Amino acid sequence: MKNKIILGDCLSILKTIENNTFDLVITSPPYFQQRDYGNGNLGIGNEKTEEEYLENLINIFRECVRVTNSDGVIVFNIGDKYINGALSLIPYKFAIRAIEDKKSFLVNQLTWSKLNPTPRQDQRKLIQSTEPFFIFAKSKDYYFDLNNYLKHLDHINKNIRNSPSDKLGKKYFELINTSDLSEEQKSNARKSLNEAILSVHKGEIESFRMKINGIHKLAYGGQDGGRNNQIKNNGFTVIKISGNKMKKDIIESPVEITRDNNHPAVYPIYIIQELIKLLSKEDYFILDPFCGSGTTCIAANNLKRNYLGIEINPEYVELANERIKKSSCNQEFFI
Numbered sequence: 001m002k003n004k005i006i007l008g009d010c011l012s013i014l015k016t017i018e019n020n021t022f023d024l025v026i027t028s029p030p031y032f033q034q035r036d037y038g039n040g041n042l043g044i045g046n047e048k049t050e051e052e053y054l055e056n057l058i059n060i061f062r063e064c065v066r067v068t069n070s071d072g073v074i075v076f077n078i079g080d081k082y083i084n085g086a087l088s089l090i091p092y093k094f095a096i097r098a099i100e101d102k103k104s105f106l107v108n109q110l111t112w113s114k115l116n117p118t119p120r121q122d123q124r125k126l127i128q129s130t131e132p133f134f135i136f137a138k139s140k141d142y143y144f145d146l147n148n149y150l151k152h153l154d155h156i157n158k159n160i161r162n163s164p165s166d167k168l169g170k171k172y173f174e175l176i177n178t179s180d181l182s183e184e185q186k187s188n189a190r191k192s193l194n195e196a197i198l199s200v201h202k203g204e205i206e207s208f209r210m211k212i213n214g215i216h217k218l219a220y221g222g223q224d225g226g227r228n229n230q231i232k233n234n235g236f237t238v239i240k241i242s243g244n245k246m247k248k249d250i251i252e253s254p255v256e257i258t259r260d261n262n263h264p265a266v267y268p269i270y271i272i273q274e275l276i277k278l279l280s281k282e283d284y285f286i287l288d289p290f291c292g293s294g295t296t297c298i299a300a301n302n303l304k305r306n307y308l309g310i311e312i313n314p315e316y317v318e319l320a321n322e323r324i325k326k327s328s329c330n331q332e333f334f335i
C-alpha cells in the first residue's frame, strides 16, 4: 500500500484500512461549493447544504483519526467562503465539530498568509488572504520537531538580528534595586540577569524577560505553575527566549502557479514540506485522502517519507503520478 495513489472515494477506501496505519495525515478537502473538479456529483464539496458538507467531511475526518497512530497528527487545510455576501466560517465550524468527538485535540491553527492573493472585485471587503491549516493530535505524545521547522530561516534570522543594545537588562537592574526582595534574592537576581545578558551577546538566546515578585503579576491560574513557584520561592524568574520559541503559527507563501499542473486548487509544496519536517521523521507513513495533483505525496517523497494518496478523479491520479515521477527524477520541488 506504500508510495502509491489509489483511485476512488476516500471514505470507502479508508474504511478498508486498519487502525493506526499512518503517522501523519495532511490534506485539503474541496471547499464547500467552491470549484468544479470535474467529478460530476461525486466527491466532497458538491453538497446542496453547508450542513451536509460538514457532515460528510466529519465522517472522513473520523476515519483519518482512526487510521492514524496514537502519536500521530492530522492536518486539514480548509478555506472559507462568502455565502450571500457574508463570510461563512466553515473551516471553524468544521474544527469545532472535529474536536467535539474528543478523539483528537487541536494543537495549532497554522495560518497560511498568501503573498499573492486574488484581487477582490467587491470594494467593500478586504481581500481574503489567509487560510487555516488545523493541526490535530490524537494524544499528548504527538511527534513535533520544532528544530526542523523553517530551519532554512534560522541563519537569516541570525544575520538580521541587531547586535544587543548597551541598555539590555538595565530596566531589570533598576527594578531589582527598588524591589522588596531580600538582599540575598537581589544578589541572585542580578547574577541570573548578568548570565542572561551574556547569553544574548553570545547569540545563545534571542532575548529574555524577567519577572520579579511584587512587581510583575503571576501567570493566571495553574497555566504557568513552575514559573509562579520560582517567583514565589526565589523572588524572580528569567524567561529565556530562543529562536524556536519565536516560531509563530503563521507561514507566508505565494499561491502556486506551476506550468506542469492544471489542477485548480493546489496548495504550496513549501508549506507541506515544512509541516512534514515539523510532524514526521524519515520513513514515516503519510496519507493524503484528497490528494489532487499529488502535492503531499511529492513533498513526502522529496523528504524520504512514505505516502499514500487517494483521489476520486482519474485525470488527477494520472497528473499526480506524472508529477511524482518528474520530481523524483530532478528534485525540482526540493527545498
Ligand SMILES: C[S@@+](CC[C@H](N)C(=O)[O-])C[C@H]1O[C@@H](n2cnc3c(N)ncnc32)[C@H](O)[C@@H]1O
Pocket (backbone or CB within 6 Å): 008, 009, 010, 011, 027, 028, 029, 030, 031, 037, 039, 042, 043, 044, 045, 263, 265, 266, 267, 289, 290, 291, 292, 293, 294, 295, 296, 310, 311, 312, 313, 316
Ligand atoms: C482541494 S483539492 C486537493 C489539491 C491538492 N492538495 C493538491 O495540492 O493538488 C481536493 C481534491 O479532492 C478530490 N476529491 C473530492 N472528493 C473526493 C473523495 N470523496 N475522495 C477522494 N478524493 C476526492 C477532488 O477531485 C480534488 O482533486
